[in-house]
Amino acid sequence: MTATPATPPRDGVRSDIVEAATRLLRENGAHAVTTRAVAHAAGVQAPTIYRLFGDKNGLVDAVAEHVLATHVTTKTITAHDTGDPVADLRSGWRTHVEFGLANPELFRLLGTRGPDDLSPATIAGIEVLRTRxxxxxxxxxxxxxxxxxxxxxxxxxxxxxxxxxETPAPQRDAELEKAMFDAVLGSILTTTPVTPDPTISAVTVTFAAAAPDLPGLTDAERALMAEWLHRSLTRLRNPHG
Incomplete structure (x- = not known):
């Protein structure tokens, strides 16, 4: 009796498809990542991709997750907090820039998504930024x-x-990302040597960040305080608005 070949495990098929899509993206660009091309490269039927990923965006999301995970694990920098919030922010900024430059086609693909269809990788990245x-x-x-x-x-x-x-690699300014980061810090931090903005109170900003965790307050009191702080910050930023 001839044995029937075992059906490849679902996870194995999914992995093969993601690897095929990643390879096509890197070698031939975003235009090459079509359902038909990916299915052919992975040795599966096109309906398999729809069944496992839903649509092309779902496949791109899986590729982004795979590439990002690979990128992070190959970095020598630590992903853990160092205790210095500015240093941790700088580390995250550098990782983000390096990822974009190392994966230009994927970065552009993720950037073309509308605000109501953001990639989970993009959402997760913004949440990490918010935390920092x-x-x-x-x-x-x-x-x-x-x-x-x-x-x-x-x-x-x-x-x-x-x-x-957009700049040919040999002509790129190697210090641009550092200069831009320092410029942003100069606009948002109180500790940088720039002329302070008199319309913003650092104390109010700090208190607004700590307010949700203050003990002894009811949910209603926290909501009221948050609303008051929001209005205060709005007035401070737009005193004539």
């Missing part, structure tokens, strides 16, 4: 509110990567 900005705020280092600081860092990081990717 929160540490700056609770340490009393921010002179702008957390949301503005987060968006400034995120926008600057994305802009640096795109600017460098």
């Amino acid at each position: 900005v929160r540490r700056l705020a609770t340490a009393g280092l921010l002179r702008v509110d957390e949301q503005r600081a987060t968006m400034m860092i995120h926008a600057a990081g994305t802009g640096v990567i795109l600017a460098l990717l």
